[in-house]
Amino acid sequence: MADSFSKKENFKKKIQKQKEKALRREERKTNNNKGKDMEDVFMYVDEFGRLTSTPPEQRQEVNLDDIQLGAAPIIEEDPRKTGIVTFLSEKGYGFITEDNTKENIFFHNNNCAEPVKKGNKVSFEKEKSPKGFSAVEIQIVK
Secondary structure, three states: OOOOHHHHHHHHHHHHHHHHHHHHHHHHHHOOOOOOOHHHOOOEEOOOOOEEOOOHHHOOOOOHHHOOOOOOOOOOOOOEEEEEEEEEOOOOEEEEEEOOOOOEEEEEHHHEOOOOOOOOEEEEEEEEEOOEEEEEEEEEOO
16 A cells, blocks of 8 residues: 655654754764864963963064054944834824834924924934833934
């Protein structure tokens, strides 16, 4: 009597699983870490605090006169952000999706200069609140 279609398919799947298992076993045998030298396992910290595999005695000397100390230049960032009102509840709160980061920022109608609607493009300032960021000084962009 002939085997049914499902029996044939199950048999094919079983054979395929056995092949995959054998491949994984061979891969583990070739890529095992047993018997490696201890030097291959060690990591060192260089003079800048970065991890490296080069031991300190094999590193090149760094000329300390070439290193400039000081604070990084401060880049003034525009505090005004833009976004679109994506949600607005009847209770007076909603969310703005920021254009640059696509982050949802909470807002309340008390922080709006004029009434906003869902889909309005607005500009705002981000302010840290106890539950995350919130938008303040919200104005509709025309």
